[in-house]
Amino acid sequence: MSILKEALESGKFGVTAEMAPPKGYDFAEQMEAAEVLKGKVHAVNVTDMQSACLKATGLGLCIKLKQAGVEPILQMTGRDRNRMALMGDALAAAGFGIDTMLALTGDHPVVGDCRDSKPVYDLDSVGILKMLTKMEETGCDCGGNEIAGGAPKFYKGASVTPLYDPMFLQVNKLRQKVEAGAMYIQTQGIFDLDVLKRFLEEVDKAGIKTHIMAGIIPLKGAGGAKYMNENVPGIAVPQEMIDKLAAAAAEGKEKGIKGLPAKLGMEMAAEMIAKIKDEKLCDGVHVMAIGAEKNVPTILDLAGVSV
Amino acid sequence: MIITQKKPIEEVMAMVGDAKTVAIVGCNSCATACQTGGQPQIDELTKVLEAAGKKVVATTICDYCCMNLGVKSKMKAINAANPDVVVCMSCGDGVQCVAKNANNKPVYPSNNTMYLGEAVRFGVWEESCRFCGQCVLGSTGAICPITQCAKSLVNGPCGGQKNGKCEVNPENPCAWIKIYERLNATGELDKLSKTREDKGYGDFAYPRTISLRGK
Numbered sequence: 388m389s390i391l392k393e394a395l396e397s398g399k400f401g402v403t404a405e406m407a408p409p410k411g412y413d414f415a416e417q418m419e420a421a422e423v424l425k426g427k428v429h430a431v432n433v434t435d436m437q438s439a440c441l442k443a444t445g446l447g448l449c450i451k452l453k454q455a456g457v458e459p460i461l462q463m464t465g466r467d468r469n470r471m472a473l474m475g476d477a478l479a480a481a482g483f484g485i486d487t488m489l490a491l492t493g494d495h496p497v498v499g500d501c502r503d504s505k506p507v508y509d510l511d512s513v514g515i516l517k518m519l520t521k522m523e524e525t526g527c528d529c530g531g532n533e534i535a536g537g538a539p540k541f542y543k544g545a546s547v548t549p550l551y552d553p554m555f556l557q558v559n560k561l562r563q564k565v566e567a568g569a570m571y572i573q574t575q576g577i578f579d580l581d582v583l584k585r586f587l588e589e590v591d592k593a594g595i596k597t598h599i600m601a602g603i604i605p606l607k608g609a610g611g612a613k614y615m616n617e618n619v620p621g622i623a624v625p626q627e628m629i630d631k632l633a634a635a636a637a638e639g640k641e642k643g644i645k646g647l648p649a650k651l652g653m654e655m656a657a658e659m660i661a662k663i664k665d666e667k668l669c670d671g672v673h674v675m676a677i678g679a680e681k682n683v684p685t686i687l688d689l690a691g692v693s694v
Numbered sequence: 695m696i697i698t699q700k701k702p703i704e705e706v707m708a709m710v711g712d713a714k715t716v717a718i719v720g721c722n723s724c725a726t727a728c729q730t731g732g733q734p735q736i737d738e739l740t741k742v743l744e745a746a747g748k749k750v751v752a753t754t755i756c757d758y759c760c761m762n763l764g765v766k767s768k769m770k771a772i773n774a775a776n777p778d779v780v781v782c783m784s785c786g787d788g789v790q791c792v793a794k795n796a797n798n799k800p801v802y803p804s805n806n807t808m809y810l811g812e813a814v815r816f817g818v819w820e821e822s823c824r825f826c827g828q829c830v831l832g833s834t835g836a837i838c839p840i841t842q843c844a845k846s847l848v849n850g851p852c853g854g855q856k857n858g859k860c861e862v863n864p865e866n867p868c869a870w871i872k873i874y875e876r877l878n879a880t881g882e883l884d885k886l887s888k889t890r891e892d893k894g895y896g897d898f899a900y901p902r903t904i905s906l907r908g909k
């Protein structure tokens with residue numbers, strides 16, 4: 388059974404991290420990170436050419452993680468794969484014991500680094516979830532043909548952007564995702580607990596029952612935070628945080644100490660995680676360290692969270 | 695209407711190649727409205743061809759280059775002039791229809807066929823329908839998610855909009871916010887609550903033919 392499922396459904400505080408496959412075929416860096424994350428998180432999302440930038444296929448890294456004893460979450464977008472390719476990947480994944488996935492729409496190729504690639508979008512995130520749910524219920528593939536040996540079962544997830552105007556659209560789509568079979572939800576990075584609380588209220592009002600894991604992005608510096616505010620949809624780092632990071636950088640420069648902003652970023656992330664857990668706001672956290680996965684255990688330690 | 699854009703003239707001249715005599719077929723419908731296949735564009739092309747030493751032996755304008763019967767009768771005069779090649783200034787459909795009626799003379803397109811669009815004002819055309827074959831406008835406030843959403847999402851938005859603009863082209867509003875606003879205004883927000891049935895693509899293998907005459 389999916390380790391994440393076991394954790395979330397038994398009422399444990401779920402913890403996931405995230406990793407991108409290499410732009411190449413040397414997975415050494417990812418495997419080093421895997422060693423560090425082993426035993427510290429329930430599972431690790433493997434991104435599917437995030438930001439529409441070409442990487443080795445996520446399934447490849449998922450298999451490697453699984454073999455290294457780290458539970459992978461196969462992210463699946465509809466951008467590059469039609470329903471046949473997605474289902475084929477699901478079957479191949481199941482063959483390697485991968486049983487947890489997360490459906491996403493996927494960033495459009497024109498915003499990525501292979502902009503001439505044909506966008507597919509045969510299925511959106513809701514469609515992917517529906518297809519897998521139907522497969523599990525009927526034992527049949529996307530054409531209605533019987534799957535030899537029966538259909539594999541996945542613990543299916545989806546994402547949501549809590550900072551969205553009009554909120555109606557996000558909550559409405561979240562409901563559709565849950566109805567389509569999503570059993571856990573990871574949010575976009577949260578930097579302001581009030582934003583999260585407002586969103587959770589709306590989810591409650593809509594009567595949506597699911598496991599929500601708050602997205603946590605450890606900041607590395609003021610510049611990066613500003614960049615995300617300007618460029619990443621659904622992200623708003625409060626000015627106060629940016630100022631503190633800038634102050635940490637200035638202090639580091641004065642004292643000749645490197646890495647103070649990143650250290651502060653980790654502390655802020657840990658504080659956020661601890662609050663989310665203590666106030667029982669969410670059922671878990673999803674830490675997106677964006678290349679700094681080796682810091683995740685430290686952040687979790689600071690937050691007093693263990694799996 | 696079908697929106698067309700002129701090809702670069704060099705591309706047209708390269709297709710005409712060393713043909714000595716040329717006939718030009720314009721279209722009185724969409725291509726005239728798009729200023730790509732009406733009389734002024736025929737005159738303009740004639741001048742360019744003549745400046746390159748070609749002889750324009752016949753020109754005509756079909757009411758609709760996409761209607762075989764009308765094209766057939768208009769092409770009589772063109773074929774009588776026996777040109778080396780024909781340049782058709784319509785959409786891609788018109789070019790194919792004209793070619794069927796051109797006595798095996800080469801027929802070349804002068805336009806690129808872009809999309810089905812609306813003339814929002816003089817000289818400005820916006821893409822509006824991608825011929826999905828299963829119109830969902832009835833539940834989306836008469837705003838097409840297949841066309842106006844860059845990912846053709848049918849169950850609501852991706853997370854990518856920023857300040858109401860689409861992640862793919864920040865000059866475009868996010869279609870789903872427009873749909874939300876329209877349905878909010880018409881009091882039909884409940885139309886968004888149901889996930890749309892996925893119809894798949896099995897019935898859309900092309901080319902297709904629709905006939906009112908039975909099989």
Ligand code: SF4
Pocket residue numbers: 822823824825826827828829830831838839840841
């Ligand atoms: S939904 Fe859009 S693309 Fe499909 S037929 Fe209607 S207008 Fe055209």
Ligand code: SF4
Pocket residue numbers: 842843844845846847850851852853854855856859860861862867868869870871
């Ligand atoms: S931002 Fe809006 S219009 Fe653009 S792809 Fe996403 S949902 Fe579609």
